Amino acid sequence: MIPADKFGRVLVLYGGWSSERSVSLNSGATVIDALTRAGVAVTALDVQRDFLPELMAQHAAQPFDRAFIVLHGQGGEDGQIQAVLELLGIPYTGTDRTGSAIGMDKLACKRIWRGEGLPTPPWAIVRTLAEAQAALPALGLPVMLKPVAEGSSVGVSKVNTAAELAAAFAAAFAHGGRVLMERYIRGAEYTVSILGERALPVIRLSTPHEFYDFDAKYLANDTQYHIPCGLDADAEAAMQRTALAAFAAIGGRGWGRVDFMRDESGQDWLIEVNTVPGMTDHSLVPMAARAVGLSIEALCLAILASTVGEGQP
Incomplete structure (x- = not known):
């Protein structure tokens, strides 16, 4: 384990302007507190759309040695902040800008996974309600409707009847204009957290909600x-191996999470990745980390340690 004082000046980036801002603020507070308790020299920045001049001024006055990214959704999880940090020469936690952009795009993920022979439910991309109606017979009911580039189940609906399609399409379309229609997999929901090259214990989720939606999550x-x-x-x-393969296929690194549905026949289906x-x-x-004896402080230090490598401070 790298001593906390060897990480230097660490910038924690959180908040952001995406639909997941409230979640990121809470996540950021957890990370800031954990790293501070562990003895890391932390500078926190609540990222707003006009954050760049402030970041550049702070970095010029006293350079940051590395950054811990805990921004969720667009602007933070899609390669934008990663590109900025690369331009400034600041090593950062997690997946690089290309893998982040792919991970945020559900269509790109599914195309790569299918190309790699990894199991993911059939889908269609639709841009109008008429296209959604036309795609429905092939996918069948129930069907999931999702924005292509959102997280935390924002804008996601399960459609059980054709009469529910219009409202679900409108909810997803409001978040970017491209809507992913995906065959619903009947079964249990699972998730696999990844830390470095290691898959942590699988977690099964159960909720009285129709699916693991925003309310059920937070x-x-x-x-x-x-x-x-x-x-x-x-x-x-087997599920852990599939998670590691799916994460590697999109260019994931450092840490992340891969979500599954397991159908009634025991087939695991990849749903999405979180970088x-x-x-x-x-x-x-954090829940999966605790199951293998890692405190929140140890988890955050392990994630931060991924920024230390050949050619990096």
């Missing part, structure tokens, strides 16, 4: 998290 007290997940050792190991997962008190990566 607000509800009736969501249940099962660790152990209930799979036998071979099935859990800057949540770090709130409801979040799954």
Whole structure:
């Protein structure tokens, strides 16, 4: 383990302007507190759209040695902040700008996974309600509608009847104009957190909601998290291998999370990848880390340690 005082001056970037700002503020507070308790010299920056002059001025006055990115959604998880930090020469946590852009784009992910022979549900991309109606027969009901480039289940709906399609399409379309229609997989929801080259224990999620939506993730007290997940050792190991392969395929590095549905026949289906997962008190990566004895401080230090390597401060 790298001593905390060897990380130098660490910039924590959080907040942002995406639909996930509130989540990022909570995640950032967790990371700032954990790193500070661990003895890291932290400077926090709540990122606004006009953040760049402030960042450049601070970096010019006293250079940052590395950055911990805990920005969720557009502007922080899609390669934009990663590109800025690369231009400034500041090493940062997590996936690089190209992998981040791919990870944020559900269509790009699914195309890569299909090309790599990894299992992901059939889908269609639609831009109008008429296109959505035309795609419905092939995908069948129920079907999931999602914005192509949002996280935290923002704008996501499960459509059980054709009459629900219009409202679900409008909700997804409001977040970017491209809508992913995806065959609904009947079964249980699972997630695999990744730390370095290691897949942490699988978590099974159960909620009385239709699916693991924003409320179930961050607000509800009736969501249940099962660790152990209930799979036998071979099935859990297989899901972890698929998660690592899916993460590597999109260029993921450092840390992340891969979400699955497991159907009634035992087939695992890749749903999406998160390159800057949540770090709130409801979040799954800290939960999985605790299951292997890693405190929040140890987890944050391990993530930060990924910025230390050949050619980096």
